[in-house]
Amino acid sequence: MLDRYFARFEIFCGLEQSLQELQNRLRYEFVYGASDASFIADLSSFTDIILVSNSLDISFSDEEKGCMLAMKKPLFVYFNIGNPILCQAREEFYPASASELLIGSYQHVVDEDHRLIFQPLIGHRFLGCWMRIERQWHADWRNVWKDAFDHANPDVMCRELKEALMIEALYPLSLASVRPGDSVKRVPTIGAIAIALADALREQPGSLLRRVWAAGFSLSPSYIFEACFGINLHDFPFEALALESRIANGTVRIIGSTDSARSELGARKHLSIAGLSVEKLNRSLRRPKT
Structure with a gap:
């Protein structure tokens, strides 16, 4: 990871080209790929998209509200x-x-009984979930999890984010060492995926989307090194530069504030502070089998 921070200038030199190529590939996918055309059209009908991070202390001023x-x-x-x-x-x-939409990796979105952890606000439209199914869980998703989700969350629409689209189109080639002699391609965080998708949606023909807002996207050291699991699997230096570039050119606007001096917490502690006694499916999957 440190080598990517030291290579900041090298990343910056190809950044704009990477982001433009990313937007072009996503727009092509929306039009010619296997994406749900009605869903993409629905997303393009919103005037503003507000991407809300899981920062513990995000707050909005009266003016921002x-x-x-x-x-x-x-x-x-x-x-x-x-x-x-x-x-x-x-x-x-x-x-x-x-309206509301939830994006995430399946095992981080539901509890061990496949119930959605996020609770949509009653009285507002919930578009459902746009989920990443990690490659290692494809068989479980097809054979068990999809039916379990539908049973536990009646009337909640669940759509899949294409693995190949996310990994190949959303990220530059960056490898992480998981063990001596074994490297894997780094994958984007859910936040980076959402920003890229919103950026491409705004450029869709006929799109009504005018502004994309980022709430609580600090990518602070505390978030990266304290709150994230498997930090070496994400290219945070690239994501930070991409966010800075989008803010600078106005394609993403910041709303809300966070306390950079306050430590960020992982999901388990965040849920506990919120008074929710729930365990993510991911945690039960990591538990040693007996």
């Missing part, structure tokens, strides 16, 4: 556990037209 309340048709996008602490105050900044 007023900005969101005035949005014509906003879509609030949450990740994995869906920031349960912030969600307790959603009514303070949701206009009546607000």
